[in-house]
Amino acid sequence: MVMTTPRVRLNRDRVLQAAVGVADQIGIDALSMRRLAEELGVVPMALYKHVANKEQLLDGMVEVIVAEIDPPAQHGDWKSTVRQRVLSARRVLLRHPWARQVLESRTDHTPTVLAYLESTIGMFLAGGFSVDLTHHVMHALGSRMWGFTQELFDQPAGPGGAAPAEVPPETIAAQGRLLAERYPNIGQISAAAAHDDTAVARGCDDRFEFEFALDLLLDGFERLHQSGWSSAPGSEHPHAELLAP
Amino acid sequence: MVMTTPRVRLNRDRVLQAAVGVADQIGIDALSMRRLAEELGVVPMALYKHVANKEQLLDGMVEVIVAEIDPPAQHGDWKSTVRQRVLSARRVLLRHPWARQVLESRTDHTPTVLAYLESTIGMFLAGGFSVDLTHHVMHALGSRMWGFTQELFDQPAGPGGAAPAEVPPETIAAQGRLLAERYPNIGQISAAAAHDDTAVARGCDDRFEFEFALDLLLDGFERLHQSGWSSAPGSEHPHAELLAP
DNA sequence: ACCTGAACACCGTTCAAGT
DNA sequence: ACCTGAACACCGTTCAAGT
Numbered sequence: 001m002v003m004t005t006p007r008v009r010l011n012r013d014r015v016l017q018a019a020v021g022v023a024d025q026i027g028i029d030a031l032s033m034r035r036l037a038e039e040l041g042v043v044p045m046a047l048y049k050h051v052a053n054k055e056q057l058l059d060g061m062v063e064v065i066v067a068e069i070d071p072p073a074q075h076g077d078w079k080s081t082v083r084q085r086v087l088s089a090r091r092v093l094l095r096h097p098w099a100r101q102v103l104e105s106r107t108d109h110t111p112t113v114l115a116y117l118e119s120t121i122g123m124f125l126a127g128g129f130s131v132d133l134t135h136h137v138m139h140a141l142g143s144r145m146w147g148f149t150q151e152l153f154d155q156p157a158g159p160g161g162a163a164p165a166e167v168p169p170e171t172i173a174a175q176g177r178l179l180a181e182r183y184p185n186i187g188q189i190s191a192a193a194a195h196d197d198t199a200v201a202r203g204c205d206d207r208f209e210f211e212f213a214l215d216l217l218l219d220g221f222e223r224l225h226q227s228g229w230s231s232a233p234g235s236e237h238p239h240a241e242l243l244a245p
Numbered sequence: 246m247v248m249t250t251p252r253v254r255l256n257r258d259r260v261l262q263a264a265v266g267v268a269d270q271i272g273i274d275a276l277s278m279r280r281l282a283e284e285l286g287v288v289p290m291a292l293y294k295h296v297a298n299k300e301q302l303l304d305g306m307v308e309v310i311v312a313e314i315d316p317p318a319q320h321g322d323w324k325s326t327v328r329q330r331v332l333s334a335r336r337v338l339l340r341h342p343w344a345r346q347v348l349e350s351r352t353d354h355t356p357t358v359l360a361y362l363e364s365t366i367g368m369f370l371a372g373g374f375s376v377d378l379t380h381h382v383m384h385a386l387g388s389r390m391w392g393f394t395q396e397l398f399d400q401p402a403g404p405g406g407a408a409p410a411e412v413p414p415e416t417i418a419a420q421g422r423l424l425a426e427r428y429p430n431i432g433q434i435s436a437a438a439a440h441d442d443t444a445v446a447r448g449c450d451d452r453f454e455f456e457f458a459l460d461l462l463l464d465g466f467e468r469l470h471q472s473g474w475s476s477a478p479g480s481e482h483p484h485a486e487l488l489a490p
Numbered sequence: 491a492c493c494t495g496a497a498c499a500c501c502g503t504t505c506a507a508g509t
Numbered sequence: 510a511c512c513t514g515a516a517c518a519c520c521g522t523t524c525a526a527g528t
Contacts (some may be wrong), residue, residue, distance in 0.1 A: 011494085031519060045522085046493050054521065104349065114428050121430035135434045140458035142394045149387045183359050185366035189380045192366075208476070213385035216469075220461040231453075288492060290503085291512050299502065462510085494527070501520060508513070 009099035012050045016060040020096065023061065030107070058102050058121070063112040068092045070243060072119060078127025085120065086214060090147025097202050100148045113203055120145060129221075132230050137221050149210060255287060257295045261305040265341065268306065273343035278302070303347050308357040310344050313337045317364060323372025324463055328364065331459060335392025345393045365390060374466075377475050382466050389462070406453060 008014065015036070022039050023031045033054055037044040051057045051101050070088040073081050106113070117138075124134040143149070180187025253259065253339040261321045263285050270278045278299055318326050332490050351358070361384075369379040372408070386411040425432025 032519085034519085045496055048522080049492060073492085101350070105346070111427075112430060114424070116428050118428040121434055125430060125433075131433045135437045136454065136457045138392070138434065140461055142458070143388075149384070171367040179359070181379045182356075184362040185370060186359060187364055188376045190375045190378045209381065209384040212381045212468050213387070216385055216462065216465040217458075220465050224461075235456065244440075279500085288513055290514085293503080294511060416495085492528085494525105496524095496526100497522095499510090499525075504517075504519095506513105507515100509511090 010040065012060065015040070015057070016064050017048045019057055020064050022038060023098045024096060024197060028101060029095050031098075055060050055108075059106060059108055060179065062099070062103060062106055063095050063110055065092055066112045066116055068095075069116070071124065077121050078129070081123050081221060082128075083214065083218060085123070086141075086145060086147055087211075088147075089145070090210060093147045100146075103146055103148075104143065115125060124221075127225075129225055131231060133221075133224060136231065137224075140217060140221070144214060147210075154162070247424060253333075254287065255291060255295060257305070260285070260295045261304070261309050264302055264306050265309050268339060268343045273346060276343075304351060304353055304355050304394075306354055307344070307351055310337055310341050310363055311357045314361070317368065319355060323368050323374070324467060326372075327365070328459065328463060330368070330384075331390060331392055332389070332456075333392075335455060338392045345391075348391055348393075349388065353465050369466075373468075374470055375475060380467060381476065385462060385466075389459060391452075392455075394458065397472075 018040050019036055022036055033047055034044045036057075040047075042123075043159055051060060069092050070085065073084050076084075118142075121134055121138060125131070129137065135218065138145075155178060160178075176190060177188075180190065264276065264281055267284050271280075275326055278292055279289045281302075282292055285292075292302075292448070296305060314337050316328065318329050321329075328361070365386075366379055368384060369382060374382065383390070421432075421435060425435065
């Protein structure tokens, strides 16, 4: 009688790594406990010895990708340290297109995520920011801290961040012309974004767009910091000094 | 023989309105075609005469809530017009907690959504912004245009934006103390956010936080506009003039 | 200690049929 | 033209059982 023992014993890390791999390949919507079990050559219920349920599987997948973000630079001012970290996070997110959606859906703050926040907050405090300003600045950064941003004009990605379907360029161009007819302002923006005629929907939310907004915020933070900003309770425009000439 | 004809004939709008109502009550994750059909006193398949599938149901629900956003103010400068619209969108989103997640998941640009973009772009153009600057400014606004933001420190909401579970305040305080021990920076931020001892996790991402970031961006846009900013191809820090003294 | 098999209560969606 | 019923191919998760 032949007993085929599993090649490698299952454990939490193998489950999480496999889940990340499957999500990278088929998208997060198609990732099910059953599909993942199949990938690991195991019956679905075997997974439940290593993750309590699907929610915790997703939490674990976030841990995996947060661990891929570069550790903070050891020298340099707060601005370049924050900037480098955010851009590193962005590179990770680009490798795992599903991660944006999962990060946003997480409600449990796992230790890995808290450690990331802790470290980012520390960058501002080390730069001399007040706790008050740091608090608001972290909120202003928001999801940009993870290196992503709502994409408005992009070509629709597949569901769950899967690879986008191939669309012939002349179809895109035709759609663009129709769009511009009905929505002239959008048309102008799209035209400005296009470097040549065919790539109407390209060139958006690339490095340039992301850094434009990131630097706008970082410069704003710097300005507030240098002006000794503090939150004034009851003030409706809390940084009215910015509006002064 | 008694024939109970349906009280009202089903139609697309009645389906969408009901879907919004159900999502408001039980959260988006619990909203299924079957559950919605039950709510309407109809068999699940009856819905498919009015929406092609669940994706289009969600698209339709977005249309419903976008229509709830106030029309743009007719007078006033670009800054207050944009500001008012974004804050109106925010009020709508607060009434429909599930809408954030659904808006972000949408990949189809429905006419209603395109019209909203079109109108927002028009505000900047009417304010004298170049097409170039308007393009990047729209990206920088990103999801904030819809009045939402990634919430980092908030109490976890229920899944799918359902009402958060009740947690006794002393439990929250105890969790806060534990957190502060392990993550001192986060602890400091939380303490700064708390107006009194018990509400450690409160007071975040409220109007103040949202407007802080919104105004920081709007002020940055204004500064770029006044300085005659334009995107310089190949420049790595596209608004380096902000860094100059 | 870890994995399995069968089962339960759900999904979205099809198809052919009713009125 | 609109609604129904039965069915299909999926889910996440339980429980009791195997080794």
